[in-house]
Amino acid sequence: MAEILVVGASIAGQTLAYWLARHGMRPTVVERAPRLRVGGNGVDLRDQATEVAERMGIMPRVRAAAADVRGIKFVDASDRAVARMNMSRSGEIEIMRGDLVALLHEVAAPEAEYVFGDSVRSMEEDGGGVTVSFEGGATRRFDLVIGADGLHSSVRRLAFGPEAGFLRHMGHYFAFANADAALGEDRWVTMYNQPGKMAGLYRSGKHDQAKAYFIFRSEPLECDHRDVEQHRALLKEAFGHETSWRVGELLEGALADPELYFDALSQVRLPSWSSGRVALVGDAAYCASPASGAGAELAVVGAYRLAEELASASDHQVAFRRYEEGHRELVRRKQQIGPNVRMMVPKNRLGMWARNTFASSMGLLSRSS
Ligand SMILES: Cc1cc2nc3c(=O)[nH]c(=O)nc-3n(C[C@H](O)[C@H](O)[C@H](O)COP(=O)(O)OP(=O)(O)OC[C@H]3O[C@@H](n4cnc5c(N)ncnc54)[C@H](O)[C@@H]3O)c2cc1C
Numbered sequence: 001m002a003e004i005l006v007v008g009a010s011i012a013g014q015t016l017a018y019w020l021a022r023h024g025m026r027p028t029v030v031e032r033a034p035r036l037r038v039g040g041n042g043v044d045l046r047d048q049a050t051e052v053a054e055r056m057g058i059m060p061r062v063r064a065a066a067a068d069v070r071g072i073k074f075v076d077a078s079d080r081a082v083a084r085m086n087m088s089r090s091g092e093i094e095i096m097r098g099d100l101v102a103l104l105h106e107v108a109a110p111e112a113e114y115v116f117g118d119s120v121r122s123m124e125e126d127g128g129g130v131t132v133s134f135e136g137g138a139t140r141r142f143d144l145v146i147g148a149d150g151l152h153s154s155v156r157r158l159a160f161g162p163e164a165g166f167l168r169h170m171g172h173y174f175a176f177a178n179a180d181a182a183l184g185e186d187r188w189v190t191m192y193n194q195p196g197k198m199a200g201l202y203r204s205g206k207h208d209q210a211k212a213y214f215i216f217r218s219e220p221l222e223c224d225h226r227d228v229e230q231h232r233a234l235l236k237e238a239f240g241h242e243t244s245w246r247v248g249e250l251l252e253g254a255l256a257d258p259e260l261y262f263d264a265l266s267q268v269r270l271p272s273w274s275s276g277r278v279a280l281v282g283d284a285a286y287c288a289s290p291a292s293g294a295g296a297e298l299a300v301v302g303a304y305r306l307a308e309e310l311a312s313a314s315d316h317q318v319a320f321r322r323y324e325e326g327h328r329e330l331v332r333r334k335q336q337i338g339p340n341v342r343m344m345v346p347k348n349r350l351g352m353w354a355r356n357t358f359a360s361s362m363g364l365l366s367r368s369s
Contacts (some may be wrong), residue, residue: 001026002310005132005142006112007037007120007155011043011097011300012282013148014104018056019307021111028142029112030134032119032149036105038098039259040257041176041202042067043296045100046092052304058103063322065099068205072189074356077244083356084188096204100296120145123158123278130277144316145278148303151266152225153284159275169220170289170337172265172345175235177254179212183246192245195348198248199239212250215265215291215345223264231262263356265289267335274320281306286331289342294334302327 006013009031017027018042022186031037045053045062053059071086072097087094118136123145125131133139147155165194184190186205191200196217203210216238224230232255239251254260268287273280282299289295346352 002143003028003129003141004310005030005120005123005130005140005145007145007147007281008032008149008153008284009105009114010101010115010150010282010299011104011150011296012284012303013146014101014108015052015056015300016146016148016281016303016307017112018104018108019304020310022308023308023311025307027112028115028140029108030115030118030120032117034117036101037167038101039176039211039261040097041213041290042069042094042204043097043100043297044092044094044209044293045300046089046297049300050091050093050296052300055304056104056107058107061103062093062095062100065095065103065206067094067096067207068187069094069189069202070187071148072191073185074193075245077192079245082323083359085359087189096207097296119149120154123155125278131329137320143277144310146306147278147280147284148282148299150283151263151268151287153280155271155278156280156284156329159278160270160307161289166268166270167264168267168269170265170267170291170341171219172215172291173221173223173234173238173262174290175212175214175231175254175260175262177212177257179210179250179253181208181210183249191344192247193346193352194242194244195352196345197238197242198247198345199242199250201250201304212254214250214254215346217345222263228262231260232284235260235262242347250285262344265291265341269335269336273324274317277316279306279316279323281318286327286335288331289337291337291344292334293340298331298334299328 004027006017006029007229009029017029020027073081074083118134121133121135129143130145147153184201187205189202198215273285281302309319309322
């Protein structure tokens with residue numbers, strides 16, 4: 001029975017662990033955080049991803065937990081809605097990231113060994129397997145190692161090299177934080193723009209708390225993804241002088257939130273998703289960025305496909321190749337995020353006006369006050 005180390009206990013890692021176990025393999029999931037990380041806004045499941053969730057038996061609970069957001073409302077400085085855009089699309093379901101991570105944990109945990117608060121320090125591969133040294137001091141042997149450890153993957157660094165070679169800066173930075181629900185309209189995402197900037201509020205119909213988010217255009221900055229104090233300073237620099245709409249209140253809450261999440265809007269582009277006995281899945285391999293609305297979908301579908309190929313192929317090399325051949329096209333399409341970014345963060349006032357006018361003319365949006 002193949003022993004497989006899965007690094008990262010989020011959407012990709014837990015979906016993979018579940019399906020590996022269902023195919024008779026023995027997954028061990030190692031997560032750097034001391035517990036599941038349940039932060040984040042709504043993420044979308046659609047098409048093949050909902051089919052996978054259906055097969056895992058979690059779809060009724062995904063539907064029950066769905067964020068139930070009706071659409072996006074663009075507002076002006078005095079909180080007047082200048083446009084509304086309906087987001088509901090048949091076959092698509094939006095769920096808070098944390099709810100999905102927790103649901104996946106419920107079905108994967110009985111099937112896999114979990115180790116929290118640890119990570120991989122080094123990996124040494126030979127003809128028969130991979131010897132892994134953990135930061136906590138243990139050394140263990142596995143047949144394969146799969147990196148499901150997100151945008152700044154350590155497995156990718158160890159097996160493929162420094163991340164600078166694979167991360168593509170998409171011209172913006174973003175932040176998420178918890179926010180006071182009273183600041184937003186129930187079941188709407190509210191967005192306020194200044195040229196090249198957006199501050200917004202995500203207000204699900206089923207959650208007491210709302211989520212603030214911020215995006216701003218910028219060339220690459222000196223930024224360490226682990227340095228929270230630096231993130232606070234950069235966010236403050238970008239939005240600290242904004243006094244219009246509710247930016248000040250949202251910013252104050254975000255700067256005080258210990259779960260503030262800040263990063264560059266980046267994509268991961270790798271010529272190959274595997275090297276020897278190590279492969280990558282989810283954001284670690286092909287992050288499309290939160291602006292794509294497709295991170296969860298790509299993670300779920302990719303993890304399911306990888307497990308299927310490992311179960312059916314004659315060896316891991318064939319499986320890794322087929323996984324990649326089968327999943328590349330979906331990744332390529334979902335990485336085309338230009339229109340989404342232009343919609344959320346127009347570059348200038350003309351762009352803001354064009355966005356509102358376009359949405360109105362499509363009949364997706366009704367002007368209201
Ligand atoms: C806290 C958080 C909030 C997010 N919020 C949003 C959001 O609001 N909207 C959105 O579109 N996307 C969000 N994302 C990204 C989104 O989850 C992914 O784009 C997508 O769902 C693919 O998931 P993934 O499992 O590949 O990666 P991720 O969800 O990023 O998960 C990676 C996991 O690996 C763990 N990890 C990282 N490094 C190591 C290591 N060295 N060793 C062990 N474990 C490690 C992380 O703690 C995390 O649990 C968020 C991610 C995180 C971690």
